[in-house]
Amino acid sequence: MVEFIIKRTIQMIVVIFLALTAVFFLLRLSGDPATLFLPPDAPKDQIAQYREMLGFDRPLYVQYGDFLLKAIQGDFGESLRSHEDALSVVLGRVPATFQLAFAALGLSILIAIPIGILSAYKRNTFYDRIGVGLTVLGQAIPSFWLGLLLIFFFAAVFHLLPSGGGGTIYHMILPTITLAAYSVARFARFTRSTMLDVLKKDYIRTAKASGVPMMRVLFKYALKNSLIPIITLVALDLGVLLGGAVITEVVFSWPGVGRLLMQSLLNRDFPIVLAGVFFIAVVYSIINFIADIAYAYVNPQIRVK
Amino acid sequence: MHKKMLLPFLMLLVIFTTACTAGTAGDEESKSSGGKSSKKNNVVIGIEADAATLLANTDVNYITDVQIRNIYDPLIKRNPETGGFEPALATEWKNIDEYTWEITLRKDVKFQNGDPFNAEAVKFNIDYILDKKNNSTYLSRWADIKEVKVIADDKVQIITSKPFPTMIARIADDLLIMDPGNVKKLGLEEAAKNPVGTGPYKVKEWVRDDHLTLIANDDYWKGKPSIKEATFRYIPEFSSRLSAFLSGEIDLFKNIPVDSLDNVKNNENSKVESIGSSRVNYLALNTLHKGPLQNQKVRQAINYAVDVDELLKTVLNGNGTKMTGPLSKINADYVETKDYGYNPDKAKELLKEAGYDPKDLKLTLDTPNGRYPMDSQVAQAIAAQLKRIGIDVKVQVNEWGNHLTKIQQRKAGDMFILGWGPTFDAQSTIQNLFMKDAPYSGFYDSEVEKAIQKAIPIFNQDKRKQAFGEIQQLLVDQAAWVPLWQQADLYAVNKNLDFKPKVDESMQVFDMGWK
16 A cells, blocks of 8 residues: 555656646747736837846746746745735635535536436436436537526526626536536446446346345445446546636636636736646646545455555 | 336436525525615626736736726826816826926825825835836836925925926826835735725725725715725626626626627616727738838728728627727827728729739738627628738637737737727827837838937927827828727616716726616
């Protein structure tokens, strides 16, 4: 177990390092922040001065080295726009993102797994077709459009729910549904197909033949054995959700990490973007790590190997 | 068997019922917060983004400025209709000589925390801009200030290192007065969240990326504000802003896209207010790199081939005011210039004279997407108009930051779409667009540069106007660009809210009221 943890930690560091490196160089290709932060009438010498102050006049490898050295110490610099510490700005948006992510994930698991099981159990029946149809629909609708549609009907037409912003539980309902729609589709389809595989297995047939009640066969024997691939999927989606659901957060004006990253990217606020990428890479790695441990819990064979 | 089949279905049913119950609960909430009652004492304004900081004189940015102008007062303000100057915290201003401006201040004004407003405060704020440590992006505009002298408690002198004829415009458009005591006591980082000004509203709560709530300053020197509370809600996505407006959650927002105007007009609780902005849109003809556009006749031909009236009518549904020269009519130094008009035959003739067959001309046109009203659609329409005389135009749509970088680095295509403003005087447009260092018009000519250099330091207002008038004629004759229009600023406003748009694009809650 200790060896496993050490190995995964090293992997994690490599992943984070690579992510930061890639984003660092991609950002520099995207243009000069001085252009966007200074007023358009700023003369050349002030632009030069500004770039010098930010260190953008140095060779790229020097900037990169300097960035890495500071990043290791947790210092991502100041936001170019608000001059606040970049990492603190990102961390300040984390609670809102987590709130939405867990709500959406919870909702999708709650809906998707029963649909998946029902579809598999009642394969090629009316229930199955409805289930599969709904999931395909969920996966096909772009969240941008679904979000706007929900806002339009629930806020603008019927005045049932707020159109966006943070604050109360009511503000959470529409973004949670929007965000869950896609995961529901993925989880349900996946549950259905793994359940179908498992349901064909000999031990299920034996269990059925020996008169074990169907609910028990489904939930105790079949579901538990289908869980491993589902856990991977859930973990991957959770990683994505915790990194901030960019589109959903923007559409619903949700004050989370995804929206912050989007705006910072458009503003060329490099320190914030890099701190945000760092945060996402860390969360992603940790979630995957937890998923690996969860496999071992569900299937002791993995631990032995 | 039948029973067992129903069980999973029941589970689903429970989930959906829960979702629906939650929905109805939200219903009561939104009703109690009330979207439609008239006589409200708060107003909610929807805006794209957060302020970068609540410190004054720091961030040259409309989004920041429109919010903090409710907290701080300027010394001199713009007349909302004409753009002329009016007293605010200052009562009088005059220049003693070409290097010295003297400003007399009101004596009865206090900051929101009780500190007195005086000449020291004015000095502090100008010095703040000039101090490089403060990273103010206003610095370049104020760089020619040598010293600020406190003459008396209510009198201050600004001494410049060069003649500075546009000083009053700088003061009106840039300078806001924050309380020196507060900044010194809290430090910049804290003062950026807890600002103190002399303005009609104080900060109640600022939640980053969510909202800024202001509360009335009942001791305001112009009188008690009639609206007690004002909130700026940050809604980045336009469609969401529109929905929030239609649902009554916000009472006001700026920049309704032309193609969504009907949504607001047809809503029974809302109205559209509009004003001709000082912001101008143009089609730049790039002479900064080699190509046919370096030829004056080609540029003139394009001016003849672009039908601005048609663009205004079909693409913008009439929301804009046609321009013919480099400046809009709002501009104090505007002179009437020749209108090229639409004349495709003349365009073809000029191209022929220049030695070009229109069918061989292949040009590129860079445009941002969503920065200016219908910008990329305008670009497509211009391409279609030029195609009528045979010129092949390839439209390149850019993300805004990229578009700006391309222009700055002089890598933009043969033509590009850009806007400029707010601008009320000739110099701030002409100097920043048509000089050698300025890439934003894509046009450079050494004769024009000489004329501008000569006009800038002229102090006498009449002579100045004359000099800039000649430059305007020169630029039109050179066909330096294709002038398009003054943007129309379109505001969605709650039917019961008394709000009149202003040429400087400000949204002063103090001037608003509920019917």
